[in-house]
Amino acid sequence: MSDPRVRPVGPYPISQGGWHEGGSSKAYVTNDWRLEKPVVDLEKCVGCLYCWVYCPEPAIDLLDRAGKGPSKVRIDYDHCKGCGICQQVCPPKAIKMVPEEEEVANNGSI
Amino acid sequence: MAQFESVQTRKSLLTGDEAVAHAVRQSNVDLVAAYPITPQTIIVERIADFAASGAFTGQFVPVESEHSAMSACIGGALAGARAFTATASQGLALMHEMLYAASGLRLPISMAIANRALNSPLNIHNDHTDVMGSIDSGWIQLFAENAEEAYDRVIQSFRIAEAVNLPVAVNLDGFTLTHSTEPVEMLSDEAVRGFVGRPPKRDSLMDEAPKSFGLMSLPDSYQFFKEDQSRATTGSGVTISQVEGEYVKLSGRDHGALKIFGSGSKVMMVMLGSYAGTARTTARQMKNGGEQVGVISLGWLRPFPERQFLDALEGVETLMIMDRSVSYGAPAGPLASDVMSLLYRYGIKRKVIAVTYGLGGRGFLEEDAMRLFRYAEKSGPSFESFFFYGGE
Amino acid sequence: MEGNSKLSQFQPVKSIFEINREERMAPGHRACAGCGPMIAVRQILQSLDVKPVVISATGCVEVTTSTYPDSAWLVPWAHVAFENSAAVASGVEAAMHALKVRGELKEERPVIALAGDGGTFDIGLQALSGALERGHRMLYVCYDNEAYMNTGIQRSSATPFGAWTTTSPVGKEWPGKAEIKKDIMGIVVAHGTPYAATASISHWKDLMTKVRKAVSQNGPTFLHVYAPCNRGWRFEPKDTVEVAKRAVETRFFPLYEVENGRYRITVPVAKPRPLEDFLSLQGRFSHLLKPENSETLKELKSIVEERWSKINAAASVQAQV
């Protein structure tokens, strides 16, 4: 048996008082929460940003982050949990939910 | 309050509470959030006076409870400010949850505790039930024997807290110290301001890059945080001594981790707080009469001054440990339990008599001290090792 | 307190395209799929150009966004406890002011206290009241998912009459929750709070405008945000926004604001949908749609109508003045 006084090495460094730089959760992937995934039809997408305003994650990437006008979107499949809200709120019905196993071309944006 | 400006650098007559309020006024404190409770009220009232007159330059937040007092101090400290509160008894109990939050977040917050008994039955008088209920909440716990010591320790508390990233409480006995007028030699405002300076830069909510404080920790990390905190507390004694060492240069007053009277006497009474003075006076008389009695008065309880305490045991046969609170159903009072576990851990054998006394303001006169010393000197093999002492 | 002068300029949200596109929340948090409160948090934070300090109360939003070492917050954030977000935020605000006076802080940030309905209506009510009375410049946001969700769907005083929760179960003797929802807006307004409003995640423009208006006030403000929880209310995650929308359209959750005591309904509902349209999407109300509970349903309908009329009356009185 090894010396019980030897402190095990934790999985991460311990900050004083348990703080951390914000935004670090991005490294945590939640893609295995999904049963279905949203697929965006970029032909139909009008860039209205509704899906982005309602996604709880956020798992909607704006193709035009810097702009001030309509922006088409791309799903962040590392973090999308497949809730289906984006499909529900999309005015032109540009998003459809497909079974997770289904292969989708072009990183989900067709 | 009106006369404070004329008495800054000379001996003035102040109650313990007033002395604490002056210490806060002088210490570049940014935020005081407090709620009144006897016998702490004068501290809050004086700071409010100072704020009203412009003598206190921080923000005074008259919160709606002690829980919110500590919560606001935590918020202030998270924003990088120097925060202070004061409470007692029921107020400390109501604050209990937040005491752990303050220490776990490693925030430098200072607090004065005007020690008072806890309900029920209701009692506004002095004992140590309040602080003993919070003794494991991760605060550095310092004790004052008189108003001047309370003043000195409050000033030092800011420096200590900010150096070790732990909250610091300064305990002063309710009424005995908080409401009795004593000569206190205050330092000049400039001297204190220079001594405390401004809080060193720390990670805060004001930082440009967003930081998250108070994250939830799972079993994979929680114990590491606690171990870290424990080491910091145990190791804080070095810093407390250093800070006091610097302060002594200004004030000439060195209270230390503990005060020993009658070093090496056969019987040593171990005490916390203002009643140590009575025991010391008695011991002096008895010593003059050839009796071998002395007093160890602890200035720190957390961290427990282990080395200093063990050093004081040379030649001592009996320790009479005096508790002003009860740990119901425990093998002894909380202070006695601390001392006994320290002795046992270091394999040091001494006769120990644990005495519970002075609850809810019950007095302690020289004759009481003498009776107890005599009991400790004489007690044979059948001595009672744990009892309540209630006087004549 | 003066605060940050830039913040005092209020600009209503006119178009979705003017909203700040720099994300204020990072993904990877552990909220359930389709979490309404997370939608609320995102909408609130995206509506501001400046980065506020957020003080979270214990609850779903806090727990799911802050598993060490992962934090989803891209704004300065802290959690201390369940019942004291208003008090912690008070301390932050006062401290900022003190540091500014000392010349150690350039600009004060807006302070947002963020708590669930339990952390607001129940255990945090005292701290909220204290902060409102003291007049700290802060926005207090209550995201209302109408129960203690983090601990497993127990009733709070925000849970509506008739709703099932794990501590207001439905049985022969109990109709679900027997008590009506506490009027938190009334309580807040009674403090003389300069600005208080309700909002719903379904009506993002109304919500974001209210956040901006609140942050521009030089004093305490309050936002009561309807934020459906699919786990606790028993509906499909995809319907979170729809449920919130129907709450508004059935007058179950009126959207209004109270500015210096003046009531204004911001989303008028001239022709309300039948309440059943809202209830039928949710398992927590399923028993109310059964014939044997028709009396309970009737009672709930009259509670909803009464609430609406009260607010409507307050708003019309103002309109006449």
Ligand SMILES: Cc1ncc(C[n+]2csc(CCOP(=O)(O)OP(=O)(O)O)c2C)c(N)n1
């Ligand atoms: C003093 C205290 N009591 C109880 C709890 C347990 N607790 C944690 S979160 C919570 C419920 C939170 O409910 P709410 O504020 O509505 O937020 P939600 O989880 O619904 O988002 C409770 C009861 C606690 N953390 N602290």
Ligand code: SF4
């Ligand atoms: S399915 Fe849900 S999580 Fe995924 S992108 Fe759409 S709204 Fe976001």
Ligand code: SF4
């Ligand atoms: S809601 Fe639909 S149309 Fe609008 S941006 Fe998203 S995908 Fe495109």
Ligand code: SF4
């Ligand atoms: S239980 Fe409800 S409120 Fe909590 S994370 Fe899940 S969906 Fe969100």
Ligand SMILES: [Mg+2]
């Ligand atoms: Mg809730």
